[in-house]
Ligand SMILES: Nc1nc2c([nH]c(=O)n2[C@H]2C[C@H](O)[C@@H](COP(=O)(O)OP(=O)(O)OP(=O)(O)O)O2)c(=O)[nH]1
């Protein structure tokens with residue numbers, strides 16, 4: 001197996017919520033493309049020490065480690081080298097960053113990231129930055145085809161801190177679900193929240209669904225990411241084989257479950273946080289912990305390499 005070059009990189013935020021990008025020199029590997037500042041971890045160096053050293057060398061800033069959190073780890077194979085991008089979110093630093101190696105810098109809004117050209121390995125990093133940390137999944141029970149019931153649920157979830165809602169209503173047929181989706185999506189978008197439909201590629205494409213989540217069965221039947229025309233395609237995974245399939249078909253994020261025992265699937269054996277961390281470390285995609293997790297687990301999840309948490313219970317009173 002090719003040896004991975006361990007690289008520490010940073011998504012550095014300023015007080016306006018903008019993100020710092022640097023332009024790689026033409027002479028470098030992946031030259032002429034924008035990057036998240038950072039560089040190679042030296043032998044026997046701790047990744048956080050390497051990050052602090054690189055950011056000082058390249059930008060002249062000192063980072064506050066207590067406001068520096070793991071974002072995502074991306075193993076990636078270029079034709080000429082293999083890297084493990086170990087990316088951290090840096091929320092606090094001292095000093096005014098400047099290109100100490102002559103590289104141009106730019107502060108950009110999260111919504112503008114799509115306008116910049118990055119190395120291929122950076123796609124999951126951009127997804128990770130743009131995707132929310134918490135997804136509330138609608139409970140199936142006691143919900144009818146009544147937008148008011150869902151609207152009420154959505155309002156309830158608002159207060160829980162979830163920035164995305166997954167509409168999962170298998171007891172309704174596709175046209176009914178999609179009419180609910182249409183009803184709710186604009187409203188949520190206006191509030192800067194994301195609505196994800198749990199359904200099929202075929203039905204989603206017909207009405208231009210922007211964010212779609214596939215069951216693990218549908219994931220296994222997916223040939224390619226390009227089959228779905230919307231912005232985000234996610235999938236449910238429960239094991240290493242499904243994770244590999246998600247990576248190969250190019251989905252944008254996955255949920256991994258069950259992490260803990262959950263009332264919705266009482267017989268499923270939970271994997272626990274250690275196994276969650278092991279599987280997530282090998283996965284080049286943002287990974288949401290699902291199954292018996294609540295907002296109280298968010299820190300554990302982030303420290304375990306996860307993107308965030310998803311769940312039915314723990315987000316809204318009605319869901320319990
Ligand atoms: N820093 C950084 N490197 C990235 C990103 N995306 C990506 O594919 N890479 C690759 C390019 C390189 O092969 C490797 C990082 O190497 P680097 O050139 O930054 O390393 P360094 O700062 O230690 O520089 P050098 O002294 O070796 O020239 O990771 C990214 O967003 N940021």
Ligand SMILES: [Mg+2]
Pocket residue numbers: 037038039040058
């Ligand atoms: Mg560098």
